Amino acid sequence: MNANLSRPSRSSSATRSAAQGFTLLEMIVVLVIIGLIMGLVGPRLFNQADKAKVQTAETQVKMLKGALETMRLDTGRYPTQEEGLALLVEQPTDAKLSQRWKGPYLDDGLPDDPWGNAYQYSPKSSGTHAFALFSLGADGKTGGDGYDADVGMLPQQ
Template structure:
């Protein structure tokens, strides 16, 4: 065998591509990366909703504090949070003003809950979480003013 023949055989071998084992190793590595990354990416919208609920609750609590400064007390349970955005029909108090442009719903589309007296403070404002039921864990957990 001459040297030219050996060189041409080595070039042909180099151009044949990847072996099955090399391809399988790459597929396994991609699978491991996907198993790590995908759950984190899919969890982002839920985390964003929880953060938005906390921000809304903080804004509602600030509006409630302004209401209390003007009226000397928080809205009663019957008035609820609605009184922050709409003047009550029987309002005789000249101190009333709109404390919010509109009353937001929680990130899952349900109204925020209001308790006066509160179970965790003077008043409680909270969302029932993703499942809309009291209690729960993770994104189903209640998100309340007592957590701020």
């Protein structure tokens, strides 16, 4: 009985060689396949992410517009250029305006656009709207095309 314990069996040597891992060739084949899949699927995923950022910016502009309209009903006016969107979350220093201000008008503070930039506000008319409120898009600059285009209620040119 002790003699059988000291001899390795065939099944244990087969298990030992199978557990040693993959060959370099197998690893290269797997990496090439993953690379091909990412080359085909990756651009589509990034395109969807860019599209989602534009939709998020459009939604946030509508939310900010609603907050500005609510504040205007309370205070009787929109923020000035100097006050900007900060008036939605910070009580005004003007005593008369401060009495009518019922804010903050945003629960979670003033959001940045999906690209990490501040939303642009101007009390000047933007066509059918009493003010301009927009994101500068992915490039953070005025104008642009595609995902770099400005998003929101743009000022009249």
